[in-house]
Amino acid sequence: MAFNTIVETLPAMGRFSLRCKRENTVAMSKALGFELPSTISELVRSGNVTALKLGPDEWMLTCPMDERAKIKEPLAAVYADAVHSLTEVSSREVSIRVSGPEAEELLSTSCPRNLRELTVGCGVRTVFDSVQVILTREEQNQFRLDVWRSFVPHVMGLLSVATKEFECGL
Template sequence: MMTSQTHDFTADAGARVRIEALAPVARFSLRVRAAGRPVLGRALGCDLPDRVGETARAGGRVALCLGPDEWLIQAGEDEADAIARAGADAYAEAPHALVEISDREVSFRVSGPAAADLLATNCPRDLDRLAVGGATRTVFDTAQVVLWREADDAFRLDVWRSFAPHVRALLEIGQAEIAAGL
């Protein structure tokens, strides 16, 4: 027998997994050779980790090592000009490329006891191997993302703005499937 009854699966899923858009932040892509890493770390006020996937925090600034000579720097929106000036001031001592990419990406937080299950629907990474406090560049479906593990049951995805509606839609579909017990 067919019915016209409807059910809002996302309301039930909120207890198991939540999706939220996060406030904008200042973001910078930094490329510098190993010899210049300590200079830029001091200039930016945050150590630059030397292992891919590691993060370092100082005050409100975060540095994520994405590659042997590549870091993602994040801070409060109001710190963008100070970070750009600090990079410019350090250039003579440590040549580098520091590019503001704040408008390029948006962030979502996925949290709750089923957060890893939701992300696993479209992410090929073994999330159990991503330590709390660590982050990695990966894909979600076909979109490149930076995936941060904030806690055992909380993750953040940084995704290019143009892919954000696609990623958000996939997250919401997965959230509804989890609520339906699929």
């Protein structure tokens, strides 16, 4: 059986770490034009903007690089009424997509999480080997790893070795 899983880095994207109190999420959702997810690991998409709830008061917002103002400007406009912390972290991380029929199995070589329990459209903070990552299941056989830039060579190296082992039938 051929190994048909693809590992690729994705183009740069706008990324923001958003922190706020629960009572401010209504105003922030209104400003963004979509409801922020309320359940940890829930991902909401509105056009080209996504919001992933990572913790009780934490979201990762992403968008194309040239659309970052769609996040920054509306949230800055409501700051006085809905105090929050919005930090742009676009240059901090790189996204790696793993897609294909063996994607889940390939990621399982270095991720201790039971990936079968991660449903499509959900994401979590986890580890890949010893590296903290945000792992999102985009489709049944497609995942995105958001990795701090300095750890990308390590993660890509592990994925490359695992891919070669699968190709050899190990």
